[in-house]
Amino acid sequence: MATVICPKCGTKNPANAMNCKNCRINLKFALEHPDMFEPVKQDTVQEIEEMEEIEEVPFQKKARNIGCFIILALVCSVIFACAASYVSSTNIVSYYERPQTVRLLLLLSALAAFISFGGGIWLIVSLIKHQKKIR
Incomplete structure (x- = not known):
């Protein structure tokens, strides 16, 4: 399933999502105007992906x-x-x-x-x- 990373908070969202599931920003607008948002560090995206891989404590x-x-x-x-x-x-x-x-x-x-x-x-x-x- 294709995902889109929110340019504001770095959360992975489904490609067909209208809003980010974390910060609720309009993804279409955010992706069209990425210069309006502080770029997300690549380390943050990797940390999020690693956290999603953890099934249970x-x-x-x-x-x-x-x-x-x-x-x-x-x-x-x-x-x-x-x-x-x-x-x-x-x-x-x-x-x-x-x-x-x-x-x-x-x-x-x-x-x-x-x-x-x-x-x-x-x-x-x-x-x-x-x-x-x-x-």
């Missing part, structure tokens, strides 16, 4: 991965709790083994919930620390 990837882990742990917790309920209400396990099986499933459910809770607390604390670093 490593912290954002880490936060997304932790979020997925928390959701997985919560899903496992619900599955174990449902399994415990099912086992306790059916004859799938013998009468004498049922309490141990239900306890084990409820323990796994509680463990998964605890892991997701701990991960959530850690994620919130990390986000707060990251915001303080930015400021």
Whole structure:
């Protein structure tokens, strides 16, 4: 896709854009009268191109991965709790083994919930620390 670089701010814009997406100047006018604007340094254009190539900050990837882990742990917790309920209400396990099986499933459910809770607390604390670093 063809792009046009704004002569005022150096932002890359689509070739068919009427106004710059950054400074909102009329691109047609700006391109016809480039002498009215201070020329943009080539270094600035290269920096903008390099910034556009960066997909995600490593912290954002880490936060997304932790979020997925928390959701997985919560899903496992619900599955174990449902399994415990099912086992306790059916004859799938013998009468004498049922309490141990239900306890084990409820323990796994509680463990998964605890892991997701701990991960959530850690994620919130990390986000707060990251915001303080930015400021």
